[in-house]
Amino acid sequence: MKVTVGGSLKLAFRPWVEGLEHIPADGPAILASNHLSFSDSFFLPAVLDRKVTFIAKAEYFNTPGVKGRLTAAFFKGVGQLPVDRSGARGAGEAAIKSGIEVLERGELFGIYPEGTRSPDGRLYRGKPGGLARVALATGAPVLPVAMIDTEKIQPPGQVMPKLMRPGIRIGKPLDFARYQGMEHDRFVLRAVTDEVMYEIMKLSGQEYVDMYATAMKRQLAEAAKAEKAEKDAAKEAAKEAAKEADRAAKDAESRTGG
Structure with a gap:
């Protein structure tokens, strides 16, 4: 499924990518990306040779009917992992647990530190709970990622996507081994998150909003x-x-x- 979906996306939209050499050939790594569009979770895996797993709402996987089954098959095929988000705290803990499990298997884990899509194309403050805790608990390197122009492909309210070339920039891996064992220190979590967001900002060229x-x-x-x-x-x-x-x-x- 990943080959089919990824091949179709690359053929139709021809995304350009920089920094593929930073993706490790094997072993765990965290891809921390800005979030401009629903399609971000599809374009990034499409340009990688390795599987990358993102967190997705459980509703995408358990909707009844033919459409629901097709949607579930699609999300599973592109490496999405269902997480129940019915409770804010419970959802956060479930996402962290899932991310740790993915990395412990030696795979790539994708996460959006902003927690939700940008409402206006600017880069917003990263939430320290998920990314930093997973990074410090596993020791996995963090690769900052910038999605470029994906929000222009299918703006809110537009049914048919616009055929254009989005871009992806992948930065050098960040090592937070110096903070190992400090995943419950809120000041450390904030520092780790801010460092990653700064690198994403440099890659994306987005205006940063401190909220x-x-x-x-x-x-x-x-x-x-x-x-x-x-x-x-x-x-x-x-x-x-x-x-x-x-x-x-x-x-x-x-x-x-x-």
Whole structure:
């Protein structure tokens, strides 16, 4: 399945890639990437000879019906690992456990330190819980990865993807052996995460925002909600004004005898 999907993606979109020489021929490694698009988890594995496993929502694997089975087969084929995200803390622990298991098998583990897709193409603050804990618990090297222009292929609301060349830059591996055994120190976790995010920023050229993407998404949702409420209120006020003008016109007509 990976060969079929990867070959199709490379043939259709012709992604360019830099830094493939940094991917180890064997052994565990963590690929820490920025996250611009749903397709990031497909394009990165497509350009690698080795299998890379990302975390995916369990709903992608257990949706009933023919479409659900096809979706599950596709995600399994491209190396996605189901994780139940019904509880925020439980989901985080499950993802960390899954990542450690992948690395202990000597495989590649892909992770998005931002925790969610960027809402506006900028690079957001990395969450220290997942990436840093997995790196320190396993001793696996961390390779910063920058996805380029993947958000332009299928923007939100666009059904058909745009055929264009996305890019992938893979940086030199980062070694955090100096922090071994300190995976429960929040200051160390923050330092590791920030170092990785800085390298991703250099590779991607993105503007960095020192806040979590989830917080920005909440702000944008609240702003959109407030804007909608304001527009709805303006519409209602316009309707009432129109009704009042109509009533006034009718009153004037009746006083003048029609």
